[in-house]
């Protein structure tokens with residue numbers, strides 16, 4: 001009953017729900033505001049300028065959107081052009097689409113809630129005003145909303161000062177039982193890049209339930225999940241008690257795991273064994289401002305990473321070369337990868353550029369190591385820390401293992417495609433306009 005109440009409040013008044021961080025709710029509220037604005041738009045009139053290949057649609061707020069006829073014909077929504085159950089296009093664009101198509105007739109129907117276009121072959125396309133509005137071309141440069149990457153609308157960067165002691169937290173049981181808490185957790189992963197789940201039963205395998213709530217896990221050369229405890233002849237530094245500098249996992253894969261989940265089952269009671277986290281998007285933006293040359297080098301030169309060893313699927317040897325700072329076509333940071341222990345040796349650039357690269361690499365390395373950019377959290381048994389592996393770096397203090405005290409974590413990976421899919425489905429369920 002308590003959950004139900006909280007959920008209803010959340011849906012009506014996003015600013016006053018359970019104690020989550022403010023950035024998250026301002027995003028949610030902005031989405032509500034945008035939705036209520038765009039819902040009211042109907043078509044006032046349509047116009048085909050002489051010789052134009054566009055249809056000008058004037059909305060009832062007097063703004064105008066321009067739709068190329070070639071686009072409208074290609075996207076006819078009828079059951080002949082779009083398969084009804086799969087919602088996939090059956091129209092044969094490559095063989096049938098005429099680049100210079102002009103309509104025979106265009107009509108505004110149902111007080112502007114719909115337009116109808118009759119094409120020269122008598123085929124009729126109906127478009128709702130809502131569909132037209134959400135499918136219109138952009139007259140300006142790309143906005144964050146349209147970014148199909150990990151830095152989409154709603155992402156908020158942080159340093160130590162902003163997030164220390166304030167990692168968004170949820171109860172494991174709530175995530176398992178309540179769909180709205182599931183949405184909130186995944187949305188925090190999207191916006192803040194890190195979230196904690198508390199009071200998870202202290203036994204291996206519990207994260208399987210959690211991952212099943214989202215979809216399915218990502219398997220890697222370390223297995224279906226991975227066990228972090230000290231091992232003899234470790235095939236990964238994670239399986240020792242040594243200090244681990246903040247890093248992202250598996251940059252030596254083309255398809256890097258999207259999100260990591262680390263379930264703390266046993267923790268050392270003595271000093272050490274705490275985790276440090278750094279927002280790679282934040283330090284990269286700082287670097288862009290303070291040292292544009294270093295930023296340019298790290299975002300345009302590929303650094304090779306590699307891993308070799310033997311694990312449950314047998315012997316492995318993976319390698320991939322990538323930009324530490326990955327940018328999209330508009331120079332937005334979309335991925336951050338750094339893992340010094342698995343960095344390969346050959347850089348395959350000139351000796352001069354090698355020296356410049358080292359300088360840039362040390363600069364970003366010092367920013368990552370700067371306590372001002374880090375948050376520290378020593379996990380308690382029963383906590384699961386979850387974070388965006390293409391953004392948030394994680395490190396670990398060294399610790400001492402003895403007979404009385406052990407440290408045992410179990411780790412899982414989920415891919416962003418699976419998480420964003422669940423977020424969209426949940427947003428639809430709760431009528432939240434999450435359009436990314």
Ligand SMILES: [Zn+2]
Nearest residue numbers: 076078080081
């Ligand atoms: Zn059609």
